[in-house]
Amino acid sequence: MSDLSYVNPGPESAWGTYLAQVDRVLPYLGSLSRWAETLKRPKRALIVDVPIEMDDGTVRHFEGYRVQHNLSRGPGKGGVRYHPDVTLEEVMALSAWMTVKNAAVNLPYGGAKGGIRVDPRSLTRKELERVTRRYTSEIGIIIGPQQDIPAPDVNTNSQVMAWMMDTYSVNVGATSTGVVTGKPLDLGGSLGRVKATGRGVFVTGREAARRLGLSLEGARIAVQGFGNVGSVAAELFAQAGARVVAVQDHSGTVYAPGGLDVGALQAHVRHTGGVAGWHGAEPLPAEQFWDVPCDILIPAALEGQITAERANRLHARLVLEGANGPTVPAADDVLRERNVLVVPDVICNAGGVTVSYFEWVQDFSSFFWTEDEINARLDKIVGDALATIWDRADLHRIPLRTAAFAVACERILSARQERGLYP
Numbered sequence: 018m019s020d021l022s023y024v025n026p027g028p029e030s031a032w033g034t035y036l037a038q039v040d041r042v043l044p045y046l047g048s049l050s051r052w053a054e055t056l057k058r059p060k061r062a063l064i065v066d067v068p069i070e071m072d073d074g075t076v077r078h079f080e081g082y083r084v085q086h087n088l089s090r091g092p093g094k095g096g097v098r099y100h101p102d103v104t105l106e107e108v109m110a111l112s113a114w115m116t117v118k119n120a121a122v123n124l125p126y127g128g129a130k131g132g133i134r135v136d137p138r139s140l141t142r143k144e145l146e147r148v149t150r151r152y153t154s155e156i157g158i159i160i161g162p163q164q165d166i167p168a169p170d171v172n173t174n175s176q177v178m179a180w181m182m183d184t185y186s187v188n189v190g191a192t193s194t195g196v197v198t199g200k201p202l203d204l205g206g207s208l209g210r211v212k213a214t215g216r217g218v219f220v221t222g223r224e225a226a227r228r229l230g231l232s233l234e235g236a237r238i239a240v241q242g243f244g245n246v247g248s249v250a251a252e253l254f255a256q257a258g259a260r261v262v263a264v265q266d267h268s269g270t271v272y273a274p275g276g277l278d279v280g281a282l283q284a285h286v287r288h289t290g291g292v293a294g295w296h297g298a299e300p301l302p303a304e305q306f307w308d309v310p311c312d313i314l315i316p317a318a319l320e321g322q323i324t325a326e327r328a329n330r331l332h333a334r335l336v337l338e339g340a341n342g343p344t345v346p347a348a349d350d351v352l353r354e355r356n357v358l359v360v361p362d363v364i365c366n367a368g369g370v371t372v373s374y375f376e377w378v379q380d381f382s383s384f385f386w387t388e389d390e391i392n393a394r395l396d397k398i399v400g401d402a403l404a405t406i407w408d409r410a411d412l413h414r415i416p417l418r419t420a421a422f423a424v425a426c427e428r429i430l431s432a433r434q435e436r437g438l439y440p
Contacts (some may be wrong), residue, residue, distance in 0.1 A: 018167075031110035031320045037346040042422040045413060049430040056116075056426060060127075061085040065155035067133060069147040079148060083131040083156040085165055086112035089432040092163055093129030094119055096170025096199075097177070099148075103132035109439060110320070114341050115370070118363040120425035124374050124401045129165045131156065137172045143194070149177050151262050153184040160185065162195035168373050169199040171244075171319070175211075179204055195380040198373035207376035209391035215249025216392065217368020217399050218315060222250070222337045223257070224403055225360050231312060231334060234258035237274075239311040239333070240275040241265045242318030243292055246339040246366065248283050250315055255279045263301070263309040266318070269293030272309060307331060316343035317366075323348045331357065338362035353416055361418035364403055364408065371398050424425075 027114075039056050046053065046333040067079040082105055095115035096272060108130045116128025133152055137145055156161050159165055169178055178197045182204060185196045194205030202208065209216075226233055236259040240247045245264045251261045260276030268291025271277065278297055285295045293300070301309075307327045314331060317339030323331075328348035336352065336359045338344065344352070352359055372395055379385045410420035 024283070028248040030106060031342050032106045032113075032340055034321070034345055035110045035113045038418065038422055039426070041346075042150075042426055044421040045415070045419070046426055046430065049427060049434065052430040052433050053426075055087065055089075055430065055433050056113070058076050059084050059086045059112060060088055061159065062105065062109065063156060063159060064105060066151065067148055067152045067155060069144065069151055071144055072141055079133050079135045080131040081131070081152045081155060082108045083159060083165070083167075083389060084108045084112040084129060085159065086130075087116040087429060087433075088127035089429055089436060090127055090428060091125040092127065092161075093165035094124070094126035094168070094373065095128055095130040096168045097133075097152075097173050097181075098171035099133050099135050099137040099173055099177075100171055101134060101136040103134045107320070108132050111341055114363060116429060117422060117425040118367050118370060120428040121363045121406065121421050122255075122367045122369065122371055122398060123428065126166075126370070126374070129167075130170075131167055144359070145177075146180055149180040150184045153181045154188060156178060157185055157188055160196060162193055162377075166195065166377060167197045168370070168375075169245075175199055175201045178206075183243040195377055198376040200376070204430060205376070205380045207379055207385070207391060208388040209371055209395065210372045210376060211245065212249045213370030213372035213391075213395060214246045214366050215251075215317075216253060216395060217371065218246065218250040218317070218337050218339045218365055219253035219257075220368065220396050220399050221360050221365045221403050222313060222315075224312070224400060225337070225358060227334055228407070229335060229358060234335060235260060236313055237262045237311040238313045238315065239263040239306070239309050240315045240339075241306065241322060241343075242316070243286055245281070246319070246369075247315060247317035248279075248286070250317065250337070250339055251279050252283070254313070260312070262296075262311060264292050265303065266292050270303055270306045271295055271298035272301045273298035274310070313337060315339050318343070321345055323352075325351050328352050328355070328357075331355075332358060336360070338365045341366065349416065349418065359416065360403075361416060361421050363421050364399070364406055364417075367402070368395055368399055371395050378398045 065081045112130035119126040200206035314333035320342035323344040325347040328351035
């Protein structure tokens with residue numbers, strides 16, 4: 018990436034969106050604003066070549082990244098995604114949002130993120146394992162239980178984390194379960210981790226709906242993205258009496274104004290890989306998803322999905338950001354003008370990293386909690402964090418996103434100031 022694009026990214030790029038969000042919070046940082054440039058510059062960015070031998074004997078090269086945005090409050094924490102559109106700029110933005118997210122929930126972490134530019138669906142299982150192990154070896158110089166702890170993200174899962182943990186452990190000569198989170202249970206994983214992000218979306222959404230006076234009983238839900246986050250959030254809202262009326266994923270869009278059978282749709286997706294072709298609802302053209310009548314919208318796919326044009330078309334009263342960076346700044350302005358409440362990603366989808374923190378703590382102590390204990394701790398931490406952010410929003414009469422950034426950036430920059438500069 019050229020220095021010019023680093024300083025002046027496109028306004029609707031992921032990094033450009035993040036920088037605009039930081040600029041909006043500067044008036045609320047007081048004397049700490051002298052350190053604000055810290056927020057705009059990643060501490061460390063690593064680009065690695067990932068060569069592997071394919072099953073047919075050919076050698077292919079993939080490009081991988083690991084970015085540590087800020088480590089002032091603790092070791093880096095953030096997922097690893099496998100996607101054909103992964104770029105350094107995207108990973109920079111995702112790492113920065115992790116810095117803010119961890120501080121907003123008051124976890125003792127900095128922010129990091131990783132990724133490989135690859136379509137994992139084009140790889141066999143053995144090829145996927147080789148890619149994972151080579152990538153882990155390449156970034157091994159900057160990760161570790163006290164340095165930077167990866168986790169699952171888009172197109173990665175507990176099996177990928179198991180390969181990462183094993184590779185790192187072999188390279189350092191000792192089993193190191195705490196180097197990643199989101200692992201299988203028998204390798205030091207935590208109960209409740211798989212559903213944690215979706216549960217966090219539900220917990221924050223339930224509280225936001227209560228404050229808006231919006232009953233979940235019969236409320237219409239539209240979900241973009243039906244993976245680990247969107248499907249779990251949909252399941253929990255349906256259990257609370259809401260109607261999931263529309264779901265969109267990479268394969269298509271399905272719509273049923275009377276409500277979808279979430280369990281049946283989950284089974285269909287497990288069998289076919291996507292929502293397309295499900296007979297329990299009618300298909301819709303992709304762009305019509307944004308016109309579906311609903312009370313709550315859950316964007317749980319990729320960043321940059323809610324543009325200003327789409328924001329003008331939404332029928333929802335409440336937007337719950339299950340994905341990272343799904344709403345561009347211009348769309349934020351439109352939604353505020355239309356009196357649509359947005360619960361921002363840095364608190365709404367923080368359930369996953371919160372239970373990742375629990376997993377990390379359990380690995381260090383070799384003492385594991387029950388799922389009820391996990392869920393109770395998760396609900397309290399996320400609920401308390403949202404209450405603090407809401408109080409800040411009410412105090413300054415600012416959107417929840419700006420309030421979340423204000424709370425988080427105060428914590429980050431206070432740590433930076435107190436640690437000082439060395440040398």
